[in-house]
Amino acid sequence: METQTSINTFPITCKVNAKGHLTIGGCDSLELVKTYGSPLYLIDKETLIYNASSYINSLKKHYPNHLILYASKAFTNTAIFKIINNLGLGIDVVSGGEIFTALSANFNKKNIYFHGNNKSEDEIKYALTNDIGTIVLDNFYELELLQKISKELNKTIEIIIRLTPGIECHTHDYIKTGHLDSKFGFDLEYLDDVLKSIKTKGDNLRLKGLHAHIGSQIFELKPYTDTIEILLEKFSYIKQKYNIELTELNVGGGIGISYIKEDDPISIDDWARVTSETIEKACKKYNLLLPKLIGEPGRSIIGSSGVTLYTVGSSKQVPNGRKYISIDGGMADNPRPITYNAKYTAVVANKMNHTDLEIVTIAGRYCETGDILIRDITLPKLSPKDIIAVSNTGAYNYSMSSNYNMVPRPACVLVSNGQSEIIIERETYSDLIAKHK
Numbered sequence: 001m002e003t004q005t006s007i008n009t010f011p012i013t014c015k016v017n018a019k020g021h022l023t024i025g026g027c028d029s030l031e032l033v034k035t036y037g038s039p040l041y042l043i044d045k046e047t048l049i050y051n052a053s054s055y056i057n058s059l060k061k062h063y064p065n066h067l068i069l070y071a072s073k074a075f076t077n078t079a080i081f082k083i084i085n086n087l088g089l090g091i092d093v094v095s096g097g098e099i100f101t102a103l104s105a106n107f108n109k110k111n112i113y114f115h116g117n118n119k120s121e122d123e124i125k126y127a128l129t130n131d132i133g134t135i136v137l138d139n140f141y142e143l144e145l146l147q148k149i150s151k152e153l154n155k156t157i158e159i160i161i162r163l164t165p166g167i168e169c170h171t172h173d174y175i176k177t178g179h180l181d182s183k184f185g186f187d188l189e190y191l192d193d194v195l196k197s198i199k200t201k202g203d204n205l206r207l208k209g210l211h212a213h214i215g216s217q218i219f220e221l222k223p224y225t226d227t228i229e230i231l232l233e234k235f236s237y238i239k240q241k242y243n244i245e246l247t248e249l250n251v252g253g254g255i256g257i258s259y260i261k262e263d264d265p266i267s268i269d270d271w272a273r274v275t276s277e278t279i280e281k282a283c284k285k286y287n288l289l290l291p292k293l294i295g296e297p298g299r300s301i302i303g304s305s306g307v308t309l310y311t312v313g314s315s316k317q318v319p320n321g322r323k324y325i326s327i328d329g330g331m332a333d334n335p336r337p338i339t340y341n342a343k344y345t346a347v348v349a350n351k352m353n354h355t356d357l358e359i360v361t362i363a364g365r366y367c368e369t370g371d372i373l374i375r376d377i378t379l380p381k382l383s384p385k386d387i388i389a390v391s392n393t394g395a396y397n398y399s400m401s402s403n404y405n406m407v408p409r410p411a412c413v414l415v416s417n418g419q420s421e422i423i424i425e426r427e428t429y430s431d432l433i434a435k436h437k
């Protein structure tokens with residue numbers, strides 16, 4: 001029979017201690033559950049810093065004129081923001097709430113980029129009043145709002161235009177299409193209309209670049225190089241036709257991570273090297289000055305630093321069918337499996353050396369048949385109170401969590417060098433009704 005999945009997909013500090021328990025950031029996972037309860041989100045500080053620093057170190061080498069923005073939607077939390085801010089990254093935000101959190105973590109306002117396909121008037125006013133560095137222009141309605149509000153507030157705004165370059169990425173492949181069926185950004189054929197409107201009515205708008213985010217959990221370099229080619233061809237077009245020399249090229253985020261052993265993501269260093277080479281080549285071809293390169297990774301910074309610990313409860317054997325093992329969490333703390341059919345890896349944290357294995361399906365506790373966290377995984381034989389550790393839960397888990405079934409959200413603990421620190425308190429029943437009238 002197969003052995004229990006290895007800890008390759010877990011944070012870089014994960015080990016097995018003499019008791020046969022999984023340790024993370026030098027902390028015994030069972031002790032963490034005893035102290036902080038279950039389920040429990042963990043963030044391994046060393047892995048987080050390693051991932052974020054990989055972007056900075058690789059680009060220092062390959063393309064010094066750069067700015068990496070952490071895509072804050074992946075995990076929005078003040079303590080995490082402070083760590084990322086200290087490393088010198090900027091931040092991509094998509095709402096007034098994310099702006100507020102970024103300001104609370106003292107990000108340099110110049111390095112905050114405000115995205116979104118339906119920014120409200122209030123959010124735009126909030127961004128402008130707080131001198132948020134760059135607005136990523138998404139659509140014509142927003143362009144009108146920006147023109148109006150910037151005049152009312154007498155503010156000059158730096159903007160970049162979000163384009164949909166007709167590149168569609170799935171996890172393992174991508175296609176180029178003439179027009180991308182996406183709610184985000186401008187189709188390339190509307191670029192002239194946008195530029196004319198900025199030129200005639202956008203006195204307070206300073207256009208400095210173009211943006212494209214082509215997808216998430218991307219495993220190939222080619223979609224990035226094609227995107228850069230398309231955007232820099234537009235840089236050249238804008239220079240010739242409108243006499244505007246753009247200075248920022250924002251290639252979005254999207255680098256994939258290894259949720260399961262079959263996932264084979266590109267390395268951050270390869271991404272930085274190939275991206276840089278492609279920009280240099282295209283700028284030579286179009287006779288452009290090298291722009292500042294902006295990237296917006298989320299998942300590849302925070303994803304692999306996260307682990308969620310769950311406690312096993314009931315089980316059910318379907319006659320001649322699956323064995324379901326139920327845990328104390330599920331779709332409300334990790335909505336990715338039910339939303340995207342996302343795959344995860346798990347180990348049994350208190351039975352790391354056990355060899356008596358079986359194939360089980362890990363079921364969530366929520367009232368949805370589809371609330372299945374992992375289907376058909378080989379694990380040591382499970383009993384109630386065993387602790388299951390799921391890897392790669394740092395991105396789009398806590399930030400997409402809910403209180404479905406009125407279950408309080410778990411606590412989140414930062415672990416490092418044998419120390420643990422609460423960065424999000426566990427919610428209580430009172431929290432659940434705090435806003436009810």
Ligand SMILES: Cc1ncc(COP(=O)(O)O)c(C=O)c1O
Pocket residue numbers: 071074092115213215216217252253254255296297298299300395
């Ligand atoms: C505009 C934009 N930038 C960056 C990201 C981050 O993507 P990822 O977490 O895959 O790196 C997203 C994710 O949806 C996005 O929409």
